[in-house]
Amino acid sequence: xxxxxxxxxxxxxxxxxxxxxxxxxxxxxxxxxxxxxxxxxxxxxxxxxxxxxxxxxxxxxxxxxxxxxxxxxxxxxxxxxxxxxxxxxxxxxxxxxxxxxxxxxxxxxxxxxxxxxxxxxxxxxxxxxxxxxxxxxxxxxxxxxxxxxxxxxxxxxxxxxxxxxxxxxxxxxxxxxxxxxxxxxxxxxxxxxxxxxxxxxxxxxxxxxxxxxxxxxxxxxxxxxxxxxxxxxxxxxxxxxxxxxxxxxxxxxxxxxxxxxxxxxxxxxxxxx
Amino acid sequence: xxxxxxxxxxxxxxxxxxxxxxxxxxxxxxxxxxxxxxxxxxxxxxxxxxxxxxxxxxxxxxxxxxxxxxxxxxxxxxxxxxxxxxxxxxxxxxxxxxxxxxxxxxxxxxxxxxxxxxxxxxxxxxxxxxxxxxxxxxxxxxxxxxxxxxxxxxxxxxxxxxxxxxxxxxxxxxxxxxxxxxxxxxxxxxxxxxxxxxxxxxxxxxxxxxxxxxxxxxxxxxxxxxxxxxxxxxxxxxxxxxxxxxxxxxxxxxxxxxxxxxxxxxxxxxx
Numbered sequence: 148x149x150x151x152x153x154x155x156x157x158x159x160x161x162x163x164x165x166x167x168x169x170x171x172x173x174x175x176x177x178x179x180x181x182x183x184x185x186x187x188x189x190x191x192x193x194x195x196x197x198x199x200x201x202x203x204x205x206x207x208x209x210x211x212x213x214x215x216x217x218x219x220x221x222x223x224x225x226x227x228x229x230x231x232x233x234x235x236x237x238x239x240x241x242x243x244x245x246x247x248x249x250x251x252x253x254x255x256x257x258x259x260x261x262x263x264x265x266x267x268x269x270x271x272x273x274x275x276x277x278x279x280x281x282x283x284x285x286x287x288x289x290x291x292x293x294x295x296x297x298x299x300x301x302x303x304x305x306x307x308x309x310x311x312x313x314x315x316x317x318x319x320x321x322x323x324x325x326x327x328x329x330x331x332x333x334x335x336x337x338x339x340x341x342x343x344x345x346x347x348x349x350x351x352x353x354x355x356x357x358x359x360x361x362x363x364x365x366x367x368x369x370x371x372x373x374x375x376x377x378x379x380x381x382x383x384x385x386x387x388x389x390x391x392x393x394x395x396x397x398x399x400x401x402x403x404x405x406x407x408x409x410x411x412x413x414x415x416x417x418x419x420x
Numbered sequence: 421x422x423x424x425x426x427x428x429x430x431x432x433x434x435x436x437x438x439x440x441x442x443x444x445x446x447x448x449x450x451x452x453x454x455x456x457x458x459x460x461x462x463x464x465x466x467x468x469x470x471x472x473x474x475x476x477x478x479x480x481x482x483x484x485x486x487x488x489x490x491x492x493x494x495x496x497x498x499x500x501x502x503x504x505x506x507x508x509x510x511x512x513x514x515x516x517x518x519x520x521x522x523x524x525x526x527x528x529x530x531x532x533x534x535x536x537x538x539x540x541x542x543x544x545x546x547x548x549x550x551x552x553x554x555x556x557x558x559x560x561x562x563x564x565x566x567x568x569x570x571x572x573x574x575x576x577x578x579x580x581x582x583x584x585x586x587x588x589x590x591x592x593x594x595x596x597x598x599x600x601x602x603x604x605x606x607x608x609x610x611x612x613x614x615x616x617x618x619x620x621x622x623x624x625x626x627x628x629x630x631x632x633x634x635x636x637x638x639x640x641x642x643x644x645x646x647x648x649x650x651x652x653x654x655x656x657x658x659x660x661x662x663x664x665x666x667x668x669x670x671x672x673x674x675x676x677x678x679x680x681x682x683x684x685x686x687x688x689x690x691x
Contacts, residue, residue, distance in 0.1 A: 151598075163499060163503060166492075166496060166511060170518050172533065173533055173567070174517055174518070174521075177521075177529060255679055262628040263628040263629070263630045263651070263652075264648075264651075264671040264672045266651055266652060266656070266668060267651065270661075271434060271661065272434070351522060352521075352522035352523050352524075353523075354522075354523050354630065354631065355630045359652075359656055370522055370524040373525070374524055374634055388528060392524075392525040392528055392529070395522060395524070396522060399522065400517065400520060
């Protein structure tokens, strides 16, 4: 082995080590602090306890906000899935001039719609519709933002459904909706599953939309409520927040592992902010 | 389609109109908007806070996305290829976790890390009681954003590098090309499109990032008040909705300009 190659190997491991420390340190704290009797902001071997989970369980806002997160994520996922399946099927079967351009345009715009730039328009629209401080408003706004990407990804799956299957179903007298339900959906199932998980991950981590649209603490999802734990009284309750952080992170990490094992992790650029 | 139209077109047109009024949110009841013409726009352009936040945003995007995430992401993708599979998957998983975990949790992790009294960073560096968020606020949120977002560039460059024909690496090795020459003559020509795509997406995302608000709330003294945070303060905290609508439009226009410049570059590359 030449000197240069040896230096290359050393450089590689030093770099990998540096990256590991940089990325793993905060994660280690997230893993250890919840089980620590006296959590400090330092990473340390915990003096093992489950007391923090009890405190969390007893805190009414914490558990309710996790419930709110589930409601908002599930609602957004279901509406996105149904609308995206219908729209992508229609777009895949009907020829409209300029269809692909339209899809690209929507895809580009969608990263702005629910984003920071459209904060004020979103707020105004929801005020006018009377949906401020209602979870329905949050669900609708998030759905609008996710739909273009969902349609875009699903259209690929729909395109690969052989038309001959549908034609034979039609010969037997199936209606369009029946064809969609009994022929297309089963074939596009991997695509639908990907979209479902992707939508939940997007919504679960979203802070801005519920932050500007929801006012009362009993409506807010975990992403927002957690932040109020921190500012209340100035002193953060480390045991409570770290435990809450861990519980709040587990669902998305579990879903990532599930998708990774099942389909390989390709979120086509998973639009996360 | 209808849903998209409602949530896209209607707010756009309405924002255009409200940006020309002095609509305010006072308490619970909003006052009737009065037409004030282009006043909001001239106000914005002369407001030192707006110019401040524009400069901060440019610095934030440049250092955290273009320099930080893309270079670190590429270096990771490049290095990971040659690591042992077990180590490689550990490194990649850790970087991915930083990306998957919800923004609120990530923000809180960094608050703990940078804590003044006994934060992990102070303990590690032996810098007793350094208040990182007060002394280096911008650097702090830049590092935070690199931590949170690098995974995307890593994933994209990993698949880009996998698409480079192995025979070209082999040829370069036979010709005795070093790492630098290989990168320049073999890798770069092959992954130009990926580099542009990556730059377009992470620029747009970073430009629209709001999470630093969770760490510094724009402070101290507006030193981390990037555009999103600035618009939030003006429009939704101080209630100047007309002004906020104008600012939103300015930001959307910047977004569109950035996107169209990149798309043009990408098209030239293809033809």
